[in-house]
Amino acid sequence: MSKCFQTFFALLFFFYGFEALSKSTSTTKLQTKRFAELPAKLEIYKKAVLATYDLKLLPNLKSLEQEAQAVDNKSVQAEALLLVALLKHRYGDYRESLTLNQAALDIAMELQDPGLLIKVYLSIVGLEVSLERFKQANEKMQKIDLLMAQLPAVSRLKAKINLWKSRIYFHQGSYLQALYVLDSEINKSNANKDVFVELLIEKAKVKLRLGEHIEAQDFLDQIAHYNIGNQYQYTQLIIKVLQAKVYLQAGLFVKAILTAQDALKSTFHTRFLEQQAELQHTLASSFAQIQDYQWAHLYLKRFAFTQKALDLQKRNNKLLQLEAKFDFEQQKQQLTLLEKENAIKQQQIMQQKQAIENTALTQQRIILIVVLLFTFLFFMYWRWQSKRTLNILEQQVAERTQELALRNKQLQTLSYTDSLTNSFNRHFLFTHIDEYLPQGNFSESTIMCLIDIDHFKQINDSYGHNAGDVVLKSFVKVLKSTIRQNDVVIRWGGEEFLLIMPNISRKAAAEILERIRLNIEEYDFTANNERISVTASFGFTPIPLVHDKSILDWEQTIELADFCLYLAKNGGRNAWVGATGLVDHEPFDAKSILRDTRALITQRKLKAISNREDIIKSL
Amino acid sequence: MVLSMRYIFLVLSLLFSSLGFAKPPMVIDIIQSENFTHRYQNFLNGRSVQEVNDFHATTKGSHIEIVEMILLQQALILGGIDKPIVFNPKPSVNILEYSDLISGDSLILARSVWHEDILDYRGSLYVSEPLVKFGEYEAGLYVAKRNLHLHNIQKNQLDNLTVVANPRWKVDWRALHNTELSIVSFIGPWETMLEMVETNVVDTMLINFSVSETLELNFENRLYVPINNLKVFLPDSRHFVVSKRHPEGKAVFEALNKGLAILRENGTIEKALKQSGFINEKVTDWQTINIQMLNPGQK
Numbered sequence: 001m002s003k004c005f006q007t008f009f010a011l012l013f014f015f016y017g018f019e020a021l022s023k024s025t026s027t028t029k030l031q032t033k034r035f036a037e038l039p040a041k042l043e044i045y046k047k048a049v050l051a052t053y054d055l056k057l058l059p060n061l062k063s064l065e066q067e068a069q070a071v072d073n074k075s076v077q078a079e080a081l082l083l084v085a086l087l088k089h090r091y092g093d094y095r096e097s098l099t100l101n102q103a104a105l106d107i108a109m110e111l112q113d114p115g116l117l118i119k120v121y122l123s124i125v126g127l128e129v130s131l132e133r134f135k136q137a138n139e140k141m142q143k144i145d146l147l148m149a150q151l152p153a154v155s156r157l158k159a160k161i162n163l164w165k166s167r168i169y170f171h172q173g174s175y176l177q178a179l180y181v182l183d184s185e186i187n188k189s190n191a192n193k194d195v196f197v198e199l200l201i202e203k204a205k206v207k208l209r210l211g212e213h214i215e216a217q218d219f220l221d222q223i224a225h226y227n228i229g230n231q232y233q234y235t236q237l238i239i240k241v242l243q244a245k246v247y248l249q250a251g252l253f254v255k256a257i258l259t260a261q262d263a264l265k266s267t268f269h270t271r272f273l274e275q276q277a278e279l280q281h282t283l284a285s286s287f288a289q290i291q292d293y294q295w296a297h298l299y300l301k302r303f304a305f306t307q308k309a310l311d312l313q314k315r316n317n318k319l320l321q322l323e324a325k326f327d328f329e330q331q332k333q334q335l336t337l338l339e340k341e342n343a344i345k346q347q348q349i350m351q352q353k354q355a356i357e358n359t360a361l362t363q364q365r366i367i368l369i370v371v372l373l374f375t376f377l378f379f380m381y382w383r384w385q386s387k388r389t390l391n392i393l394e395q396q397v398a399e400r401t402q403e404l405a406l407r408n409k410q411l412q413t414l415s416y417t418d419s420l421t422n423s424f425n426r427h428f429l430f431t432h433i434d435e436y437l438p439q440g441n442f443s444e445s446t447i448m449c450l451i452d453i454d455h456f457k458q459i460n461d462s463y464g465h466n467a468g469d470v471v472l473k474s475f476v477k478v479l480k481s482t483i484r485q486n487d488v489v490i491r492w493g494g495e496e497f498l499l500i501m502p503n504i505s506r507k508a509a510a511e512i513l514e515r516i517r518l519n520i521e522e523y524d525f526t527a528n529n530e531r532i533s534v535t536a537s538f539g540f541t542p543i544p545l546v547h548d549k550s551i552l553d554w555e556q557t558i559e560l561a562d563f564c565l566y567l568a569k570n571g572g573r574n575a576w577v578g579a580t581g582l583v584d585h586e587p588f589d590a591k592s593i594l595r596d597t598r599a600l601i602t603q604r605k606l607k608a609i610s611n612r613e614d615i616i617k618s619l
Numbered sequence: 620m621v622l623s624m625r626y627i628f629l630v631l632s633l634l635f636s637s638l639g640f641a642k643p644p645m646v647i648d649i650i651q652s653e654n655f656t657h658r659y660q661n662f663l664n665g666r667s668v669q670e671v672n673d674f675h676a677t678t679k680g681s682h683i684e685i686v687e688m689i690l691l692q693q694a695l696i697l698g699g700i701d702k703p704i705v706f707n708p709k710p711s712v713n714i715l716e717y718s719d720l721i722s723g724d725s726l727i728l729a730r731s732v733w734h735e736d737i738l739d740y741r742g743s744l745y746v747s748e749p750l751v752k753f754g755e756y757e758a759g760l761y762v763a764k765r766n767l768h769l770h771n772i773q774k775n776q777l778d779n780l781t782v783v784a785n786p787r788w789k790v791d792w793r794a795l796h797n798t799e800l801s802i803v804s805f806i807g808p809w810e811t812m813l814e815m816v817e818t819n820v821v822d823t824m825l826i827n828f829s830v831s832e833t834l835e836l837n838f839e840n841r842l843y844v845p846i847n848n849l850k851v852f853l854p855d856s857r858h859f860v861v862s863k864r865h866p867e868g869k870a871v872f873e874a875l876n877k878g879l880a881i882l883r884e885n886g887t888i889e890k891a892l893k894q895s896g897f898i899n900e901k902v903t904d905w906q907t908i909n910i911q912m913l914n915p916g917q918k
Contacts, residue, residue: 134796173793173854180915211738211746251742251863285739289721 114150213249449540456495467527538576539565571615674894698874723864745872749856759845830896
C-alpha cells in the first residue's frame with residue numbers, strides 16, 4: 001500500500017518538476033547567454049578604457065555594470081565598477097573613485113575570490129599612491145600579500161602586484177627597493193606582454209632617477225621592440241616622457257625638446273597632468289641648458305602652473321579625506337563615548353539587578369531563617385510542653401502509685417493488724433512467716449512463743465468485756481515495751497498471743513520471757529477505775545529445735561510451744577515453759593515428738609526449761 | 620657690506636696668488652651664504668692646503684664645508700692643477716640652480732652636491748666620482764635634550780613621532796618617507812626647524828651627527844641630542860660638479876677625478892670624513908631605521 005503511495009508521489013513530483021522546467025527554459029536560456037557574453041564585453045571595454053581613457057566610455061561601463069547586476073554576474077559587475085573608478089580617478093574625482101572601489105571590494109569580499117580581491121586592492125593602491133598615502137598603500141599591499149598564497153602558481157596578477165610594489169617604492173623614493181622588485185619580476189619574463197612593457201617602463205624610470213640614462217635608453221629600446229602595435233595612449237605618452245628625459249640627461253637637448261614637445265601635444269585633451277608637468281620641466285631644463293632662457297622661463301612657468309594644479313588636486317583630495325577621516329574619527333569617538341555610556345548604564349542596571357536580586361535573596365534567607373527559627377522554637381516548645389505534660393503525668397502516676405502503695409500498705413497493715421490490740425493477726429503470720437524463720441545453716445534460731453493471759457474469762461466475766469478489751473490492749477502494750485525491736489507480737493486467739501523472736505538464743509529468749517512475765521505481773525491494769533491483777537503463761541519452742549536440723553516445721557513448732565503453754569498453765573500459771581532441744585544422738589521425727597512430748601520430756605530426751613523447775617519435775 | 624667683503628677677499632686672493640705664481644688662478648665658486656672663509660682660514664692656520672692631514676674640527680659650527688673645500692683643492696692639486704686656487708663667493712642661485720655652471724660662467728663649485736639634485740643637468744655638468752658614496756652619509760634624529768622621554772624611543776615607537784623636513788631637501792625627504800615617522804613639511808631656514816623642535820611643534824628633526832663627544836648639539840645655548848641607537852642613512856651620493864661649457868671644464872674634471880681617486884686610494888677621504896665627524900664612528904652600531912633602502916632584499 002505504502003509503496004503505491006510512494007510511486008504516486010514520485011510521479012506527481014516528476015510531473016510538476018517537468019512543468020516548471022519547461023516554463024522557465026526560455027528566460028533562463030536568454031539569461032545564460034547574456035551571462036556568458038558579459039566577460040567578453042568587459043574585456044573589450046577594458047581595452048578601450050586603457051587605450052584612450054575616454055570619458056565617453058562611462059555610460060557603456062555603467063550599463064555593463066547594471067547588466068551584470070541584473071544577471072547576477074558579480075565578478076563582471078565588480079570589474080566594471082573598477083573601470084569606472086579608474087576613469088574617475090584619472091579625471092580627479094578621487095572620492096567617487098574610492099566609493100566605487102569600495103563597492104567593488106564589497107562584491108569581491110562576498111565572492112571570496114582572491115583574484116578579484118587583489119584587483120580591487122591594486123586599484124585602491126593606485127589611488128593611494130596618487131595621493132602619496134604610502135602607508136595606506138602599503139597596508140593594502142600587505143593584504144594582497146596574504147591573498148597571494150591563494151593564487152594559482154602561475155598568475156598574471158603576480159607580475160602586476162610586483163609592478164605596483166615597485167611603483168610604491170619608486171614614489172616613496174626607495175629606488176633600490178623598486179629595482180630589486182622589478183628585476184625579480186623581469187627575470188621571470190613569463191609576464192603578459194602589456195605588463196612586461198609596464199615593468200620595463202618602471203625600470204627605465206628608476207634608472208633615470210638614479211642618473212643612469214644609458215641603461216634607461218637600453219630599456220626604452222627594449223620597450224620599443226616589445227611595444228609594436230600597442231594602442232595604449234597612456235603607455236605611448238610615458239615612453240615619450242622617458243625618452244625626453246634620457247635625452248636631457250645625455251645632454252641631447254634638441255632631441256629632448258623635440259620629443260617632449262611632440263609628447264606634450266598629445267596631453268592637451270587629456271587629463272595626463274603628471275606627464276604634462278614632467279614634459280614641461282624637461283623642456284624648461286633643456287631650453288635653459290641651450291641657454292634659450294626665454295623658452296626655459298616659459299616652460300618653467302607652465303610647469304609651475306601644471307604642478308600647482310596637480311598639487312591642488314592632491315591637496316583637495318587629501319583635505320577631503322582628512323575631513324572625512326576627522327568626521328569618521330569624531331563619529332567613532334562619539335560612538336565610543338555612547339558605547340562607554342551604554343556599557344556604564346548596562347553595568348549600573350546589572351548592578352541594580354544584582355542588588356535587587358541580592359536583597360531578594362537576603363529577604364528569602366531571612367524568611368527562611370525566621371521560619372526555621374519559629375519551627376525550631378515551636379518544636380522546642382512542643383517538646384518542652386510534652387515533656388512537661390509527661391513529667392506531670394509521671395509525677396501524677398508516681399503520686400498515685402505512691403498513694404496506691406500507701407493504701408496497699410495501709411490495707412496490708414490493716415489486713416495484718418488486729419484492730420483491738422494493734423498487734424499482728426494470724427493472716428500476717430501466714431504471709432510473712434518465712435521472713436522470720438532462720439535461713440540456711442540454722443546457726444541462729446527463732447523462738448516461737450505462745451502467750452496466754454491467765455484467767456481471762458474471769459476478767460471478762462467480772463469486769464465486763466470492755467474491761468477485757470482494755471486489758472488486752474494494755475497487755476500488748478506491756479508486751480511490746482518489753483520485747484526487742486525485731487520481735488513480733490501476733491494475736492493468736494481471744495487472749496492468746498504468739499511472740500516470734502528471730503535470731504535469738506534460748507537463754508536470751510528465756511530472759512526476755514521472764515522479764516515479760518514479771519512486767520505483766522507488776523503492771524497496773526486498770527478498768528472501770530479498778531485495778532485488775534493480770535498474769536500470763538508462756539510456752540515456747542525454738543525453730544529449729546535442734547541445731548542444724550530441721551525436724552519440725554513452724555506449725556509443728558507452734559504445736560510444741562502450745563504443749564509447753566499447756567504445761568505452764570497446768571503447772572499453776574504465771575509461768576513459762578520452753579522445749580529447747582533434743583538429745584543429740586537420738587533420731588526423732590516430728591510426729592513422734594508431738595505425740596510423745598510429755599514422755600520425751602520425762603525421759604529427758606526433749607530438753608525443757610521453765611522459770612519454775614517444779615513444773616518440769618512434776619511431770 | 621657683504622659685497623665689499625667679497626671683493627676684498629677676491630682681490631686679496633688674486634694678490635697673494637700673483638705674488639707666488641705667474642699663472643692666472645683657478646676660481647672656485649662658493650655660494651655666499653655658505654662662505655666660511657673666516658673659519659676656513661682659522662682651520663688652515665697658516666698651513667698650505669696640501670699640508671692638512673688632520674681633519675679634526677678646531678672651530679665651532681659646521682665643519683664638513685671646510686673639509687670639502689680642502690679635499691677639493693687637494694684633489695685638484697693631486698690631479699695636476701698647478702695653478703693657484705681662489706674661492707669666489709657668489710650670491711644665492713638663480714631661478715635655475717647651477718645656471719652659471721651650465722652656461723660656463725662658473726667652472727666649479729666649492730661644495731659637493733647631491734647627485735639627485737643635478738640629474739637634469741648631467742648634460743651640462745661633469746659629475747665627479749663620489750666624495751660620499753651611496754650609503755655612507757648618516758644622520759641622527761635630534762630631539763630637545765629636556766624631552767627625556769624621547770631619548771630612548773625604539774624603532775617601533777617612531778610612528779608616534781613627528782619630524783620636520785624640508786621637501787626641497789629631496790634626499791632627507793625621501794629618507795624620512797621610508798621610515799615610520801610622521802612628516803611635517805616645512806620650507807624655511809634650518810634654525811626655524813630647530814626652533815620647532817625646541818618648542819615641541821614637532822618631536823624631532825634630521826641633523827648630521829655632532830662631532831661633540833656626547834653627540835650633543837648646542838645651538839644658541841639650546842641643547843639637542845640624537846635619539847639613542849637610531850640613525851637614518853641618506854640615500855644618495857655626493858659629488859663635485861664641473862661645468863662642461865667652461866673651457867677648462869674638461870681638464871679640471873679629469874684632474875679632479877684623478878685626484879679624488881688618489882685621495883680615495885690613500886684613505887684620505889675616509890679619514891677626512893671620519894675625523895670631521897661626517898662619518899661618525901660613535902654610531903657605527905646604531906640601528907639604521909631605513910636600511911631597506913640600501914639592502915632591498917633584506918628582511
